[in-house]
Amino acid sequence: MAAGPFRFAPAAGVQEGPAFSPAFRLLASAIVFGCAGWMFSLWPAGSLGAGGRSGIGWFGAALVLMGWTWIAILRSRTRVDAAAVSQRWIWHKRLELGDLAYAKVLRVRGLEWLVAPRLYLRTFSGRFAVFYAADAALLAEFDRLAAELRAWRLGDLEGYRPAAGD
Secondary structure, eight states: OOSSOOOOOOTTSSEEEESSOHHHHHHHHHHHHHHHHHHHHHTTTTOSOTTGGGGHHHHHHHHHHHHHHHHHHHHOEEEEOSSEEEEOSSSOEEEEGGGEEEEEEEOOTTOTTTSOOEEEEEETTSOEEEEEOOSHHHHHHHHHHHHHHHHHHHTOOTTOOOOTTO
C-alpha cells in the first residue's frame, strides 16, 4: 500500500450535480401523487380501516414519510471536492477522502437514465456510504476516484505524491 493518506482532486476543482435523474424524479412524483390520490379516494368511503375516518392516521403517516422522501429525491445533490464526497439527502452524508479504503461504481447499464449510478465507499474503520449521481461529469469523477483509489491501494499510481510528512 502507498504511504500517506489518499488524495484526490476533481478535474474541475469541485464537481456537483443532481443525485437522481429527471426520469427517476418523475417516477417518484407519480408514485407519491398516485398513492395520495388513492388514499383520498378511500377516505370518504370510510375504507381506511376499522376506525372509519380515524383510520387516516396510519395512512396519513405513510403519506407524510413518502412525501418527505420524495422531497429529498427532488432536492438531493452530490458533491465531490478535494476533501470529501457528500450528498444532501434525507440526512447529509459525507465521507472524507483521506479515510477511504475501498470505492466501487455500481450501475445498471442501459438503465442509467432511470436507475442512478452510485458510488459505494468504505472507510478503513468499516463505515460505508452510497452516493448517487445522475450527472455525466460527476459520474466521470466517480470512475476516476475509484480507479485512483484502487491504484493508490496497490501502490502503483503513476506520479502519486503524498503530502510532505506522510
